[in-house]
Amino acid sequence: MSRLPELRTRRLILRPLRGEDSEAIARLCGQEFEVVRWLTSMAWPYEEGSAEAFTARAMTCDPVEEAAVFAITLGGVFIGIMAIDAPGELAEAAGCPTIGYWLGRPFQGFGYAGEAAEAALDWAFAAHGCPAVAARVFEENAASRALLRKLGFQPEAITERYARALDRKVRNIVVRLDGKAFRQRKAAA
Numbered sequence: 001m002s003r004l005p006e007l008r009t010r011r012l013i014l015r016p017l018r019g020e021d022s023e024a025i026a027r028l029c030g031q032e033f034e035v036v037r038w039l040t041s042m043a044w045p046y047e048e049g050s051a052e053a054f055t056a057r058a059m060t061c062d063p064v065e066e067a068a069v070f071a072i073t074l075g076g077v078f079i080g081i082m083a084i085d086a087p088g089e090l091a092e093a094a095g096c097p098t099i100g101y102w103l104g105r106p107f108q109g110f111g112y113a114g115e116a117a118e119a120a121l122d123w124a125f126a127a128h129g130c131p132a133v134a135a136r137v138f139e140e141n142a143a144s145r146a147l148l149r150k151l152g153f154q155p156e157a158i159t160e161r162y163a164r165a166l167d168r169k170v171r172n173i174v175v176r177l178d179g180k181a182f183r184q185r186k187a188a189a
Contacts, residue, residue, distance in 0.1 A: 028104030
């Protein structure tokens with residue numbers, strides 16, 4: 001099993017999850033509908049123990065073969081999750097690892113998601129040796145769609161996924177980021 005590294009940005013540290021992160025996950029995500037509503041796998045209302053189960057699973061995953069789940073921290077404070085799933089999670093982009101993320105509401109709007117995503121994407125391209133990374137975003141999630149567009153993701157397909165918190169299928173846009181374009185954009189910045 002590979003070990004998940006610690007990634008550092010100008011303001012953030014992305015590190016492997018720890019058991020004590022469960023409380024922050026439950027508070028910032030599980031018990032906050034305006035965060036949960038954009039995720040497919042979280043239930044609403046919050047199911048007691050689901051943050052602990054998620055954390056335990058993430059801590060035992062092989063980050064290259066299954067999923068790399070990073071805690072996003074700011075000054076040592078847990079503010080969200082950045083995850084890279086191994087290729088195969090999205091049928092519409094089967095050969096690509098996929099990125100997913102969420103931030104607690106108090107930490108949204110400050111550019112932390114983009115900063116964390118840049119670091120995670122660097123890691124994903126190196127760890128997977130892949131030509132592209134994919135993502136899936138709810139069609140009506142304008143903020144996340146704008147972030148992915150800013151990172152250079154391009155639309156690939158439209159699909160539907162069941163969202164547990166909404167108890168219905170939701171249209172999703174599958175987007176893809178070419179590794180060469182990502183590196184060129186970073187070099188030009």
